[in-house]
Amino acid sequence: MNNNPSLEKTSDHFTIAEMISGKIPFICTTQITDFQYIIENLPLQSTLSKRYLFSQKYMREPQKIENELNNIDFVLRWKQNNVQKAEKINFLLSQFRDIEKTFQNLHNNLILNDIDFFEIKNFAFLTQEIHILCQDIPFFKIANLDKIVILLDPQNTHSQGFYIYDDYSSELAILRKQMRENSQNDTDLITQCIEIEDNIRIKLSQNLQPFAEKLLQNSAQIAYLDILFAKAHQINDLQLCRPQTAVEKTVYQKIFNPLIKNILQSKSKEYQPIDIELENAPILLTGINMGGKTVLLRTLALCQTLYQFGFFVPSRSACIVPKDGLRLSMEDNVNATSGLSSFALEIKRLSSILDEINEGKSLLVLLDEPARSTNPEEGRAIVMAVLKILAEKHVNSCVTTHYDCINIAAKQLRVKGLKDTHNSHSINDLLNNIDYSLTETKEINAPHEALSIAKLLNINKELLSIAEEILSIEK
Amino acid sequence: MPFISEILKYASVSIAGMEKNTGKTETLNYILQRVSKLNHCISVTSIGLDGEQSDQVTHTPKPAIKLYNGMIFTTSEKHYLERQLVSEVLHVSQKQTALGRLITAKVVLEGKITLSGPSETHILQEILDIHATLGAKTSLIDGALSRRSHASPAISKALLLTTGAAFSFDINKLIHQTKYIIQLIDLEQVNTQTKHLLQSIENGIWGIDKNGQLRDLEIKTAFHFEEKKPNLLQYNTLFLAGVLQDKLLNFLRIQDNVKHIELIVNDFTKIFASETVLNAFLQKGGKIKTLYKTKIIALTVNPTSVQGYCLNSALLQQKLKDALQLPVYDVRTLNNNH
Structure with missing residues (x-):
């Protein structure tokens, strides 16, 4: 078995399904939770769309991302201008079944049965209907299935049902007529009918076979339309914005985490969105405990992920630099079964990220309290060293810490923190009393408010008083 | 005809x-x-x-x-x-x-x-x-x-x-x-309100309080009721999502409040209690109702x-x-x- 973290240097070319499977070593569970919240809340109408959505890949080429965002933008505006049509389309989309297997069978020259024919017939009807409604959506390209309809609706009644119609064979029609007139079951007649019916099924399958490719393409187009419709709906629902592709700086105005916003809302609390800019240099983020540093890193990771999968992002405005990959290091992706300590795992992960940077990969690096689990002196040294390397290599990055870091080449941001410590008497007061916004600082000391917060959390009195005593002696 | x-x-x-x-x-x-x-x-x-x-x-x-x-x-x-x-x-x-x-x-x-x-x-x-x-x-x-x-x-x-x-x-x-x-x-059917409250429950034994609120008794199936007998006596109205058997009826029959107990089951096919035990429960004043009739x-x-x-x-x-x-x-x- 190889536990070497250098294995983690897989190129970022995974699908949404792989992303949320938890099997990609450098993706931590919090990252998945935040992303999954968005994916699972997409109001997809058809059962066939989820599979297509899950097979979408992480994109690195700005052009591809822009193209996807343009399509979403188009559908968003189109829906606003065509409210009634959009409602009809939503209904039609909900009628589509995932019958790709049937199409594959057709493609592979298998003989289909009546249930398959019924489903293909209805698929063809539905695509015809939806095609008429979507003619002015330029990227929605549906292959014409009129010939399928002619094959499966020989009576031209537009009835949704299907059976081997008398119209397929005059011989069959005669036999069936005889059977209707004969009340007694004539086994001979029945056998003859079955044979003719089977031959018709074979012929129908052969005649439909050349359309298999088109059916598969249409299926993909329908799924894509459903995904765009769902994304457009979600954008209004969660108040997402279209990110602009940037070259140098990633800039967010009022970035927020939809999952946490939702949790806070359910407790009638408000989420305070944050403004932040990431340049090609590290940012050192400090601030009190509970000041939202970790949430900010999570949200930055979420936005970058959403952007690169072609989604709008939770922010009032956003300019994002596309990256080869994103590395978020957090306590939660410690693998308890590896036999290594949390420190060892973390430091190996850090090292592998630096290796990737040396290989020339352009990464967004988000490190939550690196080296937190060792002694402050050496921990501080490690943080400063990491920052130095990130600065030298011009890496888009954000590092949080509680260590006092001096003489570093990073821009320092601090969570403004407690508005007024004396006004807080409980944890609820405390939450209402934190200003989560960021301010640039030159202070070398990280905020020392751990004990005041601990007090408000109503922790063991003895512990508090002894800790305070120790601090006063040391001073 | x-x-x-x-x-x-x-x-x-x-x-x-x-x-x-x-x-x-x-x-x-x-x-x-x-x-x-x-x-x-x-x-x-x-x-x-x-x-x-x-x-x-x-x-x-x-x-x-x-x-x-x-x-x-x-x-x-x-x-x-x-x-x-x-x-x-x-x-x-x-x-x-x-x-x-x-x-x-x-x-x-x-x-x-x-x-x-x-x-x-x-x-x-x-x-x-x-x-x-x-x-x-x-x-x-x-x-x-x-x-x-x-x-x-x-x-x-x-x-x-x-x-x-x-x-x-x-x-x-x-x-x-x-x-x-x-x-x-022919067992009596519950009112529409109670039916709506209970019809989507798939398993367990549940209580209904005086205000018509559903209460989880933390009893997963009727087979497990013996481990949580006190939970059963908190509310007079009980809903069994699964099957009703003799054991539960025998237990409820000897309780002081048996006259006030109302047992609700999905429908008659969920009753696997024997006739004697079921009727003994009813004789003591207990009631059994169904969601579907x-x-x-x-x-x-x-x-x-x-x-x-x-x-x-x-x-x-x-x-x-x-x-x-x-x-x-x-x-x-x-x-x-x-």
């Missing part, structure tokens, strides 16, 4: 047998054949893989039923593909069953088919709704009084019960047991058993009629009588 016209009054009628070989298929075939001559659109489906699951357990082939032109039916994909009739596919369910998806179709040219259907009540309801949209005025359900099936014939508007020598050789015992089942069918409209009997034993049909019919105050028919003579 009072029998047929009575059936056609209802939007849905279940045909459920007290035992295998009590003539359920004969009864169904008889009804279908009679209705085929009337101008009344009828549909048919079954509960579970096949009513009493005979082919799953004993591997004896389930008898096919004969359907006539214009009739609507729902069966599993497997049985649909084995059909011996010409029919037009009209609907394919999204849900999978053990025998594939559920196919709803209309008969174009009469013939035979094996019926199978949903095993969950809400899917059965969906199927009945589809039948109604397709024009069926009466839906027949090949039902089962089996704990293996979650879907209950009690969701249909009316019920036809089949019994006979296969259930018991002893006429008195037969009458007695049938009477008990009818007692269960159906109306029994007739009884058909099959006086012969597979072993060849034959009861006196006329005597049996007369005794059952007297005891139950219900129309009773002998399946073997149905065709001759009408």
Whole structure:
């Protein structure tokens, strides 16, 4: 078995399904939770769309991302201008079944049965209907299935049902007529009918076979339309914005985490969105405990992920630099079964990220309290060293810490923190009393408010008083 | 034909047998054949893989039923593909069953088919709704009084019960047991509000407080109630999502508040308590109600058993009629009588 973290240097070319499977070593569970919240809340109408959505890949080429965002933008505006049509389309989309297997069978020259024919017939009807409604959506390209309809609706009644119609064979029609007139079951007649019916099924399958490719393409187009419709709906629902592709700086105005916003809302609390800019240099983020540093890193990771999968992002405005990959290091992706300590795992992960940077990969690096689990002196040294390397290599990055870091080449941001410590008497007061916004600082000391917060959390009195005593002696 | 016209009054009628070989298929075939001559659109489906699951357990082939032109039916994909009739596919369910998806179709040219259907009540309801949209005025359900099936014939508007020598050789015992089942069918139904509160609960024992609020008693199934006896006595109204057995009734009967206890079960098929224990509970003042209630409209009997034993049909019919105050028919003579 190889536990070497250098294995983690897989190129970022995974699908949404792989992303949320938890099997990609450098993706931590919090990252998945935040992303999954968005994916699972997409109001997809058809059962066939989820599979297509899950097979979408992480994109690195700005052009591809822009193209996807343009399509979403188009559908968003189109829906606003065509409210009634959009409602009809939503209904039609909900009628589509995932019958790709049937199409594959057709493609592979298998003989289909009546249930398959019924489903293909209805698929063809539905695509015809939806095609008429979507003619002015330029990227929605549906292959014409009129010939399928002619094959499966020989009576031209537009009835949704299907059976081997008398119209397929005059011989069959005669036999069936005889059977209707004969009340007694004539086994001979029945056998003859079955044979003719089977031959018709074979012929129908052969005649439909050349359309298999088109059916598969249409299926993909329908799924894509459903995904765009769902994304457009979600954008209004969660108040997402279209990110602009940037070259140098990633800039967010009022970035927020939809999952946490939702949790806070359910407790009638408000989420305070944050403004932040990431340049090609590290940012050192400090601030009190509970000041939202970790949430900010999570949200930055979420936005970058959403952007690169072609989604709008939770922010009032956003300019994002596309990256080869994103590395978020957090306590939660410690693998308890590896036999290594949390420190060892973390430091190996850090090292592998630096290796990737040396290989020339352009990464967004988000490190939550690196080296937190060792002694402050050496921990501080490690943080400063990491920052130095990130600065030298011009890496888009954000590092949080509680260590006092001096003489570093990073821009320092601090969570403004407690508005007024004396006004807080409980944890609820405390939450209402934190200003989560960021301010640039030159202070070398990280905020020392751990004990005041601990007090408000109503922790063991003895512990508090002894800790305070120790601090006063040391001073 | 009072029998047929009575059936056609209802939007849905279940045909459920007290035992295998009590003539359920004969009864169904008889009804279908009679209705085929009337101008009344009828549909048919079954509960579970096949009513009493005979082919799953004993591997004896389930008898096919004969359907006539214009009739609507729902069966599993497997049985649909084995059909011996010409029919037009009209609907394919999204849900999978053990025998594939559920196919709803209309008969174009009469013939035979094996019926199978949903095993969950809400899917059965969906199927009945589809039948109604397709024009069926009466839906027949090949039902089962089996704990293996979650879907209950009690969701249909009316019920036809089949019994006979296969259930018991002893006429008195037969009458007695049938009477008990009818007692269960006739249990009072809860009000609509309570029904809405409880109908989506799938397992466990729950309490309902004085304000009509649902309370979780943290009892996963009735089999586990002994570990949490005190929880059971917190509320007077209890809902059992699963089956009701003697043990629970015996426990509740000896409590001080037994007079105030109201037990709610899904429907009569979920009661597996013995007659003595159930009635002892009721005598002490306890109440039992159901979420779903159906109306029994007739009884058909099959006086012969597979072993060849034959009861006196006329005597049996007369005794059952007297005891139950219900129309009773002998399946073997149905065709001759009408």
